[in-house]
Amino acid sequence: MVGYGMTPPSFEWPNGAKIAINFSIEWHEGGENSVDNEAAFHRGAYEGRRDLFVESLYEYGTRAGLPRVLRLFQEFGYSFSTWTNARALEATSYYGPHLVAGGHDIAAHGNRWITQTELLGGPEEEARHVAQAIDRLRAATGLQNVPTGWYYGRGTLYNKHILAKVHRDxxxxxxYSSDTYADSLYLQYYVEHPFTLDGEEDEGLLMIPYSLTNNDHRFYTKGAGFACSDDFFNLLKAEFDELLEEGRAGQPKMMTIALHSRIIGRPGRITAIRRFMEHVQNSGEAWVTTRDKIAHHFREHFPYQAPTRTLHE
Incomplete structure (x- = not known):
């Protein structure tokens, strides 16, 4: 509940950068709830019937949005992390080689786009989904060390234990895990490793917080949402500038920007990301990178130290 308190860790990002920037692409398209994926009908569909108009909104993400996003990142020479729904990448495996060639971090956002707490088979069924997700991401990318981390956003209370076990198997x-919004500075921290529940040595699990603030889903949010690209850009710029000043004061920070190709991939919205990338580039003090590289850097400089007391006395 306290975190780093008044003394966040002081360290350096590579090349003296004062802030690390991570763009995360949530990849749902092709894995959303639909008849094809043998899951429940997609939200917005009429009960018992498909809604092809809703499905076509998702199809836009891979037909038009994702190519536009990939070209923009290629233009700036940046790599991003993917929160990849495994079925989605399997259904659009054309993009697998593009992700690998671009040096993008292949992380997981579940096997299919379903809520794990609703699985009738309990932990055993959830573990089967995790295993299938790993197999699908390996097949789509040709990489054997993926996914590097997870962001469920809708997992069960025991999902970290299941993830750790299946990964080991x-x-x-x-x-790392990014199933947390607990640090407003988006700075990494450790929690006790789930295997301690089995009496094993505590090696720590690195948590890299995610962001619902710097998130393009707010184009679809009423009230505090974004009306235009200027809204998104102004928020990103303001947060970057503030975190950059904190970094210059000796406490480097991390900033996450969450994107969805079907949302930010629209021409009138992606300009916000282009303008932000230009602003970041002009600062000359940012490290734009992937979450796996951030995890490796943090682990190297701050090895896990098990707590000296029990959490529940």
């Missing part, structure tokens, strides 16, 4: 390192 598959021989895939679990570098």
């Amino acid at each position: 598959k021989g895939v390192p679990l570098l």
